[in-house]
Amino acid sequence: MSSLAIAANNLHKSYGDKVVLDGVDLTVPEGTIFSLLGPNGAGKTTAVKILSTLTSPGTGTGAVRIGGHDLATDPQKVRASIGVTGQFSAVDNLITGEENMLLMADLHHLTKREGRRTAANLLARFDLTDAAKKPASTYSGGMKRRLDLAMTLVGNPSIIFLDEPTTGLDPRSRHNMWQIIRELVTDGATVFLTTQYLEEADQLADRIAVLNHGRIAAEGTAGELKRLIPGGHIRLRFTDPIAYRSAGLALRDATGDDDALALQIPSGGSQRELRSVLDRLDSAGIEADELTVHTPDLDDVFFALTGDAHATDARTTNAHATNAHATVPAQAKEAVR
Template sequence: SKPASTYSGGMKRRLDIAMTLVGNPRIIFLDEPTTGLDPRSRHTMWGIIRELVSDGVTVFLTTQYLEEADELADRIAVLNDGKIAAEGTAEELKRLIPGGHIRLRFTDPAAYQQAATVLHDAARDDEALALQMPSDGSQRELRSILDWLDSAGIEADELTVHTPDLDDVFFALTSDNKVPTQPKENVR
């Protein structure tokens, strides 16, 4: 057997978790368990954490990787200067901030001009031949924009939907011009 000091970072983390599980605890605190791990080890660790949760263990996890929080957490608290800036599910937190949009890009300048006329509320990027409209990314909103284009006989070459992610939420909550901190009900 090798001394634990010779193990890789990922192996040491698994050993730490194995030792933590002695005695079958119902609550575990994990402080940045994937910091410094390569992507494969990180995903292995995520699998271990998901398994613990599915076995009924409550896991308190601190992480600087917001993708990790999005991937694993039922509830998230965003800390700023040691205080909770906002708390809720990933979806509730994402709804706190504006910034979702649909972007249409065209290769034909005539189609671009025509689309800009039809979608007159869109922000124009004449250089990229692209239009951008604020959107919550819902299927209904997307369908409505595509119907407008269809009825005008215009086809976009590329359509992308951007919805705010937890990075956007973190930047909004920790900047000087803060957004409201209570999640709003999503009224449709």
């Protein structure tokens, strides 16, 4: 079993009367991507600031170990093992990309030779070599985020905190950043990712925790979280009213929509359940004109765990999320077999 890169017990933090974190436990194995989801104001950034030594934990917080080092007694060792890319870019727009990298090399006390070699390697890795001599003010949003992450890696951290790293990026730049994050983990790093993009967590994270009102509402793999939420179903639509009525008799557990000539059957989305429905229709000599499978996705999980008050914000941020409804022509049913 992997060792733990992050182990935090009973994180607390308040600002005056406002409780931001109220007893949060977090464990992240080495070499994995852990994603912390939550609406605005849930406490995601505060958790990152505590774990990365940027702010002190509140009264009542238990033991916190980062990279095997105690946060309370060895903060310098913690800092030496981590890198942080925050919500807002640390790039200095007045200097070139290369100068930004060399500045970080100086801060990490690298020799000039080591600094130039490290800067050149990272600029090449993030496809920024051609822009290295240009002012960062001329970079696109995606280029600045890549430079920001490259600067974070100058110290070769084993644990990387990414606080909403793709906010404001276009879909192509976001997908490019996802690939970079995957490569970091392939190279042995551990990534702690906060995001409001539900698809991002679904695509990247080995484990996901949903933070709401300062507490962990649920934690698990994307699949485990999706299974917490009921509502999966198979929907069959017909154009022939006679076929619709016959299918209703064959599928007695289905709920009918007479106006739409559609049947809805509860389902967990497994291939076995789908095959069973198709076999029952075949036995009755019926074929649906359209078959749609819906399984709960992270949108459903997010809304169920955080409440409708945040649904509008979440839907806006998740505008590019993958649709969980898969429409399958009835003729393709043999492929399911």
